[in-house]
Amino acid sequence: MKIVCSKTELQNRVNIVLKAVPAKSTMPILECLIIDVKSDTIKLIANDMELGIETIVKGEVIETGTVAINAKVFSEIIRKLPDNDVTIETDGNYLTTILCEKAKFAISGKSSEEFPYLPKVEKQNAVVLSQFTLKEIIRQTVFSISDNESNKIMTGELFEITGNELKVVSLDGHRISIRKIELKEEYEDIKVIVPGKTLIEVSKILSGEFTDEVNLYFTDKHIIFEFDNTVVLSRLIEGEYYKINQMLSSDYETKVTINKKELLSCIDRATLLIKETEKKPIIVKINDKNMELKMNSTIGSMDEEIDITKEGKDIVIGFNPKFLIEALRVIDDEEVDIYLINPKAPCFIRDKEERYIYLILPVNFNSAVQ
Amino acid sequence: MKIVCSKTELQNRVNIVLKAVPAKSTMPILECLIIDVKSDTIKLIANDMELGIETIVKGEVIETGTVAINAKVFSEIIRKLPDNDVTIETDGNYLTTILCEKAKFAISGKSSEEFPYLPKVEKQNAVVLSQFTLKEIIRQTVFSISDNESNKIMTGELFEITGNELKVVSLDGHRISIRKIELKEEYEDIKVIVPGKTLIEVSKILSGEFTDEVNLYFTDKHIIFEFDNTVVLSRLIEGEYYKINQMLSSDYETKVTINKKELLSCIDRATLLIKETEKKPIIVKINDKNMELKMNSTIGSMDEEIDITKEGKDIVIGFNPKFLIEALRVIDDEEVDIYLINPKAPCFIRDKEERYIYLILPVNFNSAVQ
Numbered sequence: 001m002k003i004v005c006s007k008t009e010l011q012n013r014v015n016i017v018l019k020a021v022p023a024k025s026t027m028p029i030l031e032c033l034i035i036d037v038k039s040d041t042i043k044l045i046a047n048d049m050e051l052g053i054e055t056i057v058k059g060e061v062i063e064t065g066t067v068a069i070n071a072k073v074f075s076e077i078i079r080k081l082p083d084n085d086v087t088i089e090t091d092g093n094y095l096t097t098i099l100c101e102k103a104k105f106a107i108s109g110k111s112s113e114e115f116p117y118l119p120k121v122e123k124q125n126a127v128v129l130s131q132f133t134l135k136e137i138i139r140q141t142v143f144s145i146s147d148n149e150s151n152k153i154m155t156g157e158l159f160e161i162t163g164n165e166l167k168v169v170s171l172d173g174h175r176i177s178i179r180k181i182e183l184k185e186e187y188e189d190i191k192v193i194v195p196g197k198t199l200i201e202v203s204k205i206l207s208g209e210f211t212d213e214v215n216l217y218f219t220d221k222h223i224i225f226e227f228d229n230t231v232v233l234s235r236l237i238e239g240e241y242y243k244i245n246q247m248l249s250s251d252y253e254t255k256v257t258i259n260k261k262e263l264l265s266c267i268d269r270a271t272l273l274i275k276e277t278e279k280k281p282i283i284v285k286i287n288d289k290n291m292e293l294k295m296n297s298t299i300g301s302m303d304e305e306i307d308i309t310k311e312g313k314d315i316v317i318g319f320n321p322k323f324l325i326e327a328l329r330v331i332d333d334e335e336v337d338i339y340l341i342n343p344k345a346p347c348f349i350r351d352k353e354e355r356y357i358y359l360i361l362p363v364n365f366n367s368a369v370q
Numbered sequence: 371m372k373i374v375c376s377k378t379e380l381q382n383r384v385n386i387v388l389k390a391v392p393a394k395s396t397m398p399i400l401e402c403l404i405i406d407v408k409s410d411t412i413k414l415i416a417n418d419m420e421l422g423i424e425t426i427v428k429g430e431v432i433e434t435g436t437v438a439i440n441a442k443v444f445s446e447i448i449r450k451l452p453d454n455d456v457t458i459e460t461d462g463n464y465l466t467t468i469l470c471e472k473a474k475f476a477i478s479g480k481s482s483e484e485f486p487y488l489p490k491v492e493k494q495n496a497v498v499l500s501q502f503t504l505k506e507i508i509r510q511t512v513f514s515i516s517d518n519e520s521n522k523i524m525t526g527e528l529f530e531i532t533g534n535e536l537k538v539v540s541l542d543g544h545r546i547s548i549r550k551i552e553l554k555e556e557y558e559d560i561k562v563i564v565p566g567k568t569l570i571e572v573s574k575i576l577s578g579e580f581t582d583e584v585n586l587y588f589t590d591k592h593i594i595f596e597f598d599n600t601v602v603l604s605r606l607i608e609g610e611y612y613k614i615n616q617m618l619s620s621d622y623e624t625k626v627t628i629n630k631k632e633l634l635s636c637i638d639r640a641t642l643l644i645k646e647t648e649k650k651p652i653i654v655k656i657n658d659k660n661m662e663l664k665m666n667s668t669i670g671s672m673d674e675e676i677d678i679t680k681e682g683k684d685i686v687i688g689f690n691p692k693f694l695i696e697a698l699r700v701i702d703d704e705e706v707d708i709y710l711i712n713p714k715a716p717c718f719i720r721d722k723e724e725r726y727i728y729l730i731l732p733v734n735f736n737s738a739v740q
Contacts, residue, residue, distance in 0.1 A: 073642070073669055080639045103639060107670030269450045269473060272443070299443055300477030 001037050001067055001090040005059025007081050007100060013057045014075045016230055017046040019201040020053040021071040029114045032068035035088065036112070037061055045117065046071060051198050052118040053205075056229040067094050067109040077105050118233050121222055126215035127161065127187055131206045131227060134214050137168050137179050138203040140330040140356070145196040146172035156193040156237040158244075159223070163187070169244055170196070175323050176247065176359040190218050193241055198223070198234035205230065247359065252339035252348070254312040256286055260336045263291075264328040266304050267321045270295040273302055274321070281318035281363045286310060286340070295321075317343045318365035327358035371407050371437055371460040375429025377451050377470065383427045384445045386600055387416040389571040390423040391441040399484045402438035405458065406482070407431055415487065416441060421568050422488040423575075426599040437464050437479040447475050488603050491592055496585035497531065497557055501576045501597060504584055507538050507549050508573040510700040510726065515566040516542035526563040526607040528614075529593070533557070539614055540566070545693050546617065546729040560588050563611055568593070568604035575600065617729065622709035622718070624682040626656055630706045633661075634698040636674050637691045640665040643672055644691070651688035651733045656680060656710070665691075687713045688735035697728035 017033050025031055025048070034045040042057040067090045077098055078086070087099040094109035146154035158169040164183045169176065202225050206214065214227040225232040267282055273295050274280045285292040288310060295302045317340060327349055328336070339348040349358040387403050395401055395418070404415040412427040437460045447468055448456070457469040464479035516524035528539040534553045539546065572595050576584065584597040595602040637652055643665050644650045655662040658680060665672045687710060697719055698706070709718040713732055720727040 070669075076642045077639070080635075080642060082635070102675050103636065104673045105639075105643075105670060106672075107643075265450075265452070266473070269447070269475075272446045272450060273475075273477075299440075300475060302476075303474045305472050 001035065001065030002062040002088070003035075003037055003042050003057075003059050004062065004085055004087050005042065005057055007078065007083050007086050009058050010086055011075075011078050013044050013055050014071075014078055016055045016205050017044045017053045018071060018075055019205060020046040020048050020051045020232075022048040029068060029110070030116075031070060031072070032110065032115065033071040033074065034066060034068050034112045034115055034117075035090075036066045037064045039064055045115075047116050047118060049116065050195060050235050051201060052116075052233045054118055054231045054233075063089075065090060066112045067096055068112045068115055069096055069107065069109040073107060077107070118231070119222075121217075121219050121224065121233070123217040123224060123226075125187065126217055126226070127166075127190075128184065129166075129214055129216065130210050131212040131214050132208050132210045133181060134225075135203050135206040135208045137166075137181060138199045140179050141168050141170045141177040142196055142199055142203075143170075143326045143330070144172050144175050144177040145170045152237055153193060153239050153241060155197075156195050157199060158241045159190065159192050159194050161187050161190040169241070171242065171244075174320070174361050175327070176244065176357070177327065178244070178354075178357040178359075180355050191241070192218055192223060193237040193239065194223050195234060195237055198232070202232055202234075205232070247346075248357065249341075249348075252312065252341055254286060254310065254315050254340040256291065256338045256340070257309040257335055258291060258306060258338065260328055260331060260334060262306050263336075264325065266293050266306060267324050267328075269304070270302050271321050271325070273297040273299045275299065279320070281365045282321040282324070283316065283318050283365060285316045286314055288314070315340050315343065317347065318363045319347075319360060320363055323360045327360060331356065331358075371405065371435030372432040372458070373405075373407055373412050373427075373429050374432065374455055374457050375412065375427055377448065377453050377456050379428050380456055381445075381448050383414050383425050384441075384448055386425045386575050387414045387423045388441060388445055389575060390416040390418050390421045390602075392418040399438060399480070400486075401440060401442070402480060402485065403441040403444065404436060404438050404482045404485055404487075405460075406436045407434045409434055415485075417486050417488060419486065420565060420605050421571060422486075422603045424488060424601045424603075433459075435460060436482045437466055438482045438485055439466055439477065439479040443477060447477070488601070489592075491587070491589050491594065491603070493587040493594065493596075495557065496587055496596070497536075497560075498554065499536075499584050499586065500580050501582040501584050502578050502580045503551060504595075505573050505576040505578045507536075507551060508569045510549050511538050511540045511547040512566055512569055512573075513540075513696045513700070514542050514545050514547040515540045522607055523563060523609050523611060525567075526565050527569060528611045529560065529562050529564050531557050531560040539611070541612065541614075544690070544731050545697070546614065546727070547697065548614070548724075548727040548729075550725050561611070562588055562593060563607040563609065564593050565604060565607055568602070572602055572604075575602070617716075618727065619711075619718075622682065622711055624656060624680065624685050624710040626661065626708045626710070627679040627705055628661060628676060628708065630698055630701060630704060632676050633706075634695065636663050636676060637694050637698075639674070640672050641691050641695070643667040643669045645669065649690070651735045652691040652694070653686065653688050653735060655686045656684055658684070685710050685713065687717070688733045689717075689730060690733055693730045697730065701726065701728075 022030055036043040042059050045054045081100040084101050090096045096107055096109040098105040160167045164186045167180045169178050217224040223234050270282050280297050283294040290305045291308045293304050336349055346359045346361050392400055406413040412429050415424045451470040454471050460466045466477055466479040468475040530537045534556045537550045539548050587594040593604050640652050650667050653664040660675045661678045663674050706719055716729045716731050718729055
């Protein structure tokens with residue numbers, strides 16, 4: 001195997017497949033990336049058995065062949081090479097030579113025989129999105145997946161397509177995040193659970209440009225993301241997702257309209273008073289024209305007021321400040337509407353068209369203390 | 371005590387004194403900073419018993435007084451306040467209220483009685499330097515102090531003034547760094563050992579501007595840095611510094627002139643092949659017109675050539691690559707001269723005027739393997 005390509009191109013492509021290389025694995029071959037050179041293409045491949053990535057490197061093929069090479073070592077060498085053409089050559093024993101200007105590295109590779117290549121799946125009916133939209137919708141929901149592996153379904157996100165609407169849902173038992181977007185075309189119904197880890201890694205690779213597209217393909221067991229000469233293939237999580245609609249409600253007793261940035265900064269400041277080991281709620285008191293936020297901890301106390309527009313009853317309710325912060329951070333609107341029922345019922349942050357719904361459960365607090 | 375000052379000014383000043391707040395201390399009062407308000411000045415003070423810092427905050431004094439307040443909590447609250455005027459007020463029980471726009475924090479403070487205020491020392495004959503020069507000379511030497519507390523003298527740097535020359539020296543048993551600068555005036559002879567930690571913290575506070583000055587004062591036990599309304603006072607390390615001149619030599623068998631950036635990048639790449647637990651030398655082979663650099667490890671091998679100008683004999687010598695990298699990184703010259711004697715004698719990187727001298731001991735290597 002022998003190829004020549006530019007350092008920058010190679011480095012970019014290596015960084016893409018690195019996302020599917022496990023830090024440690026009981027199968028050493030998974031810590032390798034494959035350089036797979038056919039007469040007309042140079043492909044890099046990595047696979048951690050849940051997530052697999054293939055990407056094409058632009059370059060010149062001098063001799064075909066394949067080699068498996070430690071991904072971490074290879075990527076660090078490439079990163080530190082001078083910014084020029086790189087020649088990579090493998091001999092019969094998989095000893096791999098990397099040449100760039102006067103630098104010459106030799107590292108031992110392996111046969112790619114044992115490597116689990118990505119399964120060939122039949123791709124039908126691409127769902128087309130802009131990279132920007134996919135990256136955004138992941139960012140706006142992925143924070144509320146659970147990292148507790150004992151409940152596998154909560155570690156993933158629901159991707160549900162109905163007609164020309166894509167709905168993405170995540171939940172962790174304390175909160176639910178829902179985002180909806182309109183697709184350019186109508187599609188057949190799809191309802192799958194995509195691993196959160198896959199979405200996090202994919203969103204790191206996506207360019208995030210409006211004008212770049214990504215094609216999604218779905219099979220019984222897999223989701224495929226195709227973009228920029230790259231294919232990401234991930235297993236789906238098996239099982240039935242939660243019945244979200246039963247948890248939602250459009251009734252409310254209190255509706256608050258508030259400046260998002262002011263609210264977010266205020267809650268952010270309140271968290272300064274919480275030590276990592278403590279769980280302290282932020283107490284939200286809604287009066288006619290303002291919202292009063294209070295925090296009391298062993299460090300000290302905070303008290304702040306923000307102007308609001310209110311409909312309905314006064315209410316005092318407590319929240320885990322982190323849940324409010326994470327939802328508010330991914331809402332781009334200048335003003336948000338918050339809907340409340342009573343101090344024990346979930347609160348909803350949602351826009352009029354329900355393009356987003358963030359449900360957050362309140363926490364108990366001793367109102368006598370406040 | 372009651373004061374008003376701008377958030378930005380307060381934040382900048384808090385960040386300065388934070389450098390003298392220990393992360394953990396058996397004396398809880400040392401984890402506090404003191405706000406000391408006299409009729410005409412607002413002073414912040416912190417002291418970890420080795421290093422003490424006082425700085426003046428521009429602001430309005432409404433009521434004099436002092437309070438000791440947890441430095442970490444206070445700095446985090448200040449950092450997250452809106453960018454506006456901040457009012458700080460302490461009541462008779464040292465409960466401290468921080469007000470900014472609609473935000474109101476209350477945290478409990480302490481009496482400053484137990485706090486070890488900075489000792490009053492008599493300041494004589496300031497040695498005047500630009501902040502740029504002091505910051506640079508610290509950066510160019512401090513990497514080769516030792517962090518082994520069992521040999522206290524090696525954890526500090528020699529500051530030696532003779533006439534109008536300041537010489538700064540650090541060493542760790544494997545290498546010596548020496549920098550000399552010319553002062554604008556003549557001073558009395560001074561020879562002290564300044565703790566490395568002090569220099570690291572001071573260099574973080576220095577603006578690094580050519581036009582800003584810093585005054586140095588020396589006493590038997592202390593060094594004082596005075597600049598920008600800030601006083602940093604540090605204990606000196608007691609004892610006699612090593613006799614450096616006996617270790618230096620201007621004899622050589624081989625002199626190499628080489629492009630610094632090329633050499634640095636090459637050694638940097640070679641270190642990719644070293645695992646953290648491994649100690650592998652880089653082998654430097656000096657031929658007539660080029661320097662060959664080789665590294666062999668369990669990961670792989672590297673071989674690279676760099677053009678040089680040479681005087682004297684050919685030589686093969688091994689070095690800890692880290693020592694070469696750290697010295698080369700702080701040399702600003704495009705080309706450097708390296709002087710060698712034999713594979714067991716120290717090598718010297720120095721300029722013609724000896725404004726800098728970096729001595730590095732070679733390491734043994736099995737030349738048969740190379």
